[in-house]
Amino acid sequence: MTVSVEEQFRIIMKGVEQVVSEETLKQKLSDAQKAGRPLRIKLGLDPSAPDIHLGHAVVLRKIRQMQDLGHRAIIIIGDFTGQIGDPSGKSKGRNALSKEQVQENALTYQTQIFKVLDRDKTEVLFNSAWLGKMNFEEVIRLAATTTVARILERDDFQNRYKNEVPIGLHEFFYPLMQAYDSVAIDADMELGGTDQTFNILMGRTLQKTLGKEPQAALFMPILEGLDGVEKMSKSLGNYIGVDEDAPSMFKKVMEVPDSLILKYFELATDVHPDRVEVIRRDLEQGKNPRDVKLELARIITSLYHTAENTRKAEDYYAAAFQEKGIPQEIPELIIEEEKDRLADIIPLLTKAKYTASNSEFRRLAAQGGVQLNGEKTEDFDYVLANGDVLKIGKKRFVRIVK
Amino acid sequence: MTVSVEEQFRIIMKGVEQVVSEETLKQKLSDAQKAGRPLRIKLGLDPSAPDIHLGHAVVLRKIRQMQDLGHRAIIIIGDFTGQIGDPSGKSKGRNALSKEQVQENALTYQTQIFKVLDRDKTEVLFNSAWLGKMNFEEVIRLAATTTVARILERDDFQNRYKNEVPIGLHEFFYPLMQAYDSVAIDADMELGGTDQTFNILMGRTLQKTLGKEPQAALFMPILEGLDGVEKMSKSLGNYIGVDEDAPSMFKKVMEVPDSLILKYFELATDVHPDRVEVIRRDLEQGKNPRDVKLELARIITSLYHTAENTRKAEDYYAAAFQEKGIPQEIPELIIEEEKDRLADIIPLLTKAKYTASNSEFRRLAAQGGVQLNGEKTEDFDYVLANGDVLKIGKKRFVRIVK
Secondary structure, X not given: OOOOHHHHHHHHHOOOOEEEOHHHHHHHHHHHHHHOOOOEEEEEEOOOOOOOEHHXXXXXXXXHHHHHOOOEEEEEEOHHHHHHOOOOOOOHHHOOOOHHHHHHHHHHHHHHHOOOOOHHHEEEEEOHHHHOOOEHHHHHHHXXXXXXXXXXXXXXXXXHHHOOOOOEHHHHHHHHHHHHHHHHXXXXXXXXXXXXXXXXXXXXXXXXXXXXXXXXXXXXXXXEOOOOOOEXXXXXXXXXXXXXXXXXXXXXXXXXXXXXXXXXXXXXXXOOHHHHHHHHHHHHXXXXXXXXXXXXXXXXXXXXXXXXXXXXXXXXXXXXXXHHOOOOOOOEEEOOOOOOEHHHHHHHHHHOOOOOOHHHHHHHHHOOOEEEOOEEOOOOOOEOOOOOEEEEOOOEEEEEEO | OOOOHHHHHHHHHOOOOEEEOHHHHHHHHHHHHHHOOOOEEEEXXXXXXXXXXXXXXXXXXXXXXXXXXXXXXXXXXXXXXXXXXXXXXXXXXXXXXXXXXXXXXXXXXXXXXOOOOOHHHEEEEEOHHHHOOOEHHHHHHHXXXXXXXXXXXXXXXXXXXXXXXXXXXXXXXXXXXXXXXXXXXXOOEEEEEHHHHHHXXXXXXXXXXXXXXXXXXXXXXXXXXXXXXXXOOHHHOOOOEOXXXXXXXXXXXXXXXXXXXXXXXXXXXXXXXXXXXXXXXXXXXXXXXXXHHHHHHHHHHHHHOOHHHHXXXXXXXXXXXXXXXXXXXXXXXXOOOOOOEHHHHHHHHHHXXXXXXXXXXXXXXXXXXXXXXXXEOXXXXXXXXXXXXXXXOOOEEXXXXX
């Protein structure tokens, strides 16, 4: 490592929302440099939702910066929790996954994370390797390191307890399991969004309790999704996946709300802060946000695709959307994954009064009166994609949300 | 089994404070009779305090009644919890025991419980046999059967949580472990004191949750100890152990406060309710409680000792205490187990002004002015027993509490 501790600290802290603590981080960097060893940087991933999106990429790109400084990423696939799921069966988001599903999702993860991370400086580990071996006695000893009051402090538990929404006792273990991962892999640092502070700081505490050096904790800002309000997440359908093809990625970036343009520049690109300042001023002075977004879409797409594919995506976007007179603000139609052919949604369109009847829609399509992303269509077997725009008749537009 | 279900129910319910539920109990009795099998009656014992006293015997004697009706006792030695102890190390009462200690205590238990139970209709099991084999995943599934709010309902947890006294997360598992014991052994019924309702009813709930027939729960009244206030317990030193020799047992029964005489007749003897009624009236009409207690001491001692030894104990008591003019109400001196020789407590006696100075006490003893249980003593190496009475000088009495 040739970069000084001070310079590393400066680079790492860029864009970070919170660090616990600056002293720990500096000490870790200094100790690692003296010992000539890389820091072990932990990132935990939930195998139940294997799509990595730009929200995750905020953290992944910060880790990549640190890899470029010589450090090592330790990716923990939470397969132990994934295999257990939520045994109460109450939460849809936490169904138990089979070993095969977890393995498959883990592979999917890896093809995606290595679009950002440096494969040679990354270890991928499964936490069932250590959690799966613990017996009841060891679990009790782990539980004894914390108190009921401490775990109830976590915002979501606190709110549920106050509002008398049941909390399964097993749920109290999820933060402890994540914390124990830090112990098992000797993490020097853990990264996460600012919504992960409780679990990550618990890792720090547990390391201390068990006589280990506590990890530094780095919290990145949360990136809102295309709705401009909620955290980007697959389940909300407001995400841009790092694995999406270039045209889809380009088109989605163009859907980012104007209010988030600068935040996306800051968190989803490597654009220099000085340049972001210039863009901020341009927007304040009345520059068309659409033009700024074209630059954003170009930059983000090129992070995950070749220059040629990025250019093609832009051309496609221009041809399909920009020049076909599709308005910016159009209503959305939420459809189910299982019923996503054009034929499947005709009843929905009729119900929502886009068309007078199902047969009316088919007649209109036969006459060239139905357009898909600016092109006439009669292909009722077409599988609709998220973001597809239908034009029905002369003026009625609807955007598909899956 | 020749006793009808109705008659069994009547016998079992005698002296019971609470049953959950009468219907379950009747159903269990009826099913068992139809199937020609005995009910499996569970009793859990904590191996950290192997002294069985008359408080435990209330429950044991109820189980013995049921054994006499043909049913089977399943004694669970909680060695799993005992070996774990309280990993937080905060509670003195819950230090981890070695495997050898647990085994030793379990043997001690057995010699004691078979003074009440019928050995041929008793199984003794160790819960490490099933709890020790559970892995983390199984623990999580067990935890998922209940909620944080449910466990926090338990009085002691509720109070500690409200008063911000830390509750280790592992402590939440103790009720669950006990509940799981009922599942593991297919308990038809569980007995305990009325302070055990939470844990025992949790066993019932867990059986239901896991698709088993829920056990009936029988709660016996709590027997107060010799102090007349607190539940009888070894740690409070207010107990009469079933393993104590006859003279000691006799003497202790004589120390039972007058206000508890009838309760001891009801809970610690097999005396018929009609006879207890007569005693109640005698006392109301001014009969000397000391004479009634002599009857009580005779009856209780003879439950655990031969007729001859009981008689000897009474003679010894009469010789040593009754005729030596030791008053009924005398102050107590609490001493530590580690410093229990007569020599050890001289400074305490001086401090409490029983004697003017340590040397004054020794002088007094040399002159025959110190009596132990009515006999002069100069033996400073004598190890004081709980209940020993010292007379210092002419009028000062003190009873030793260990």
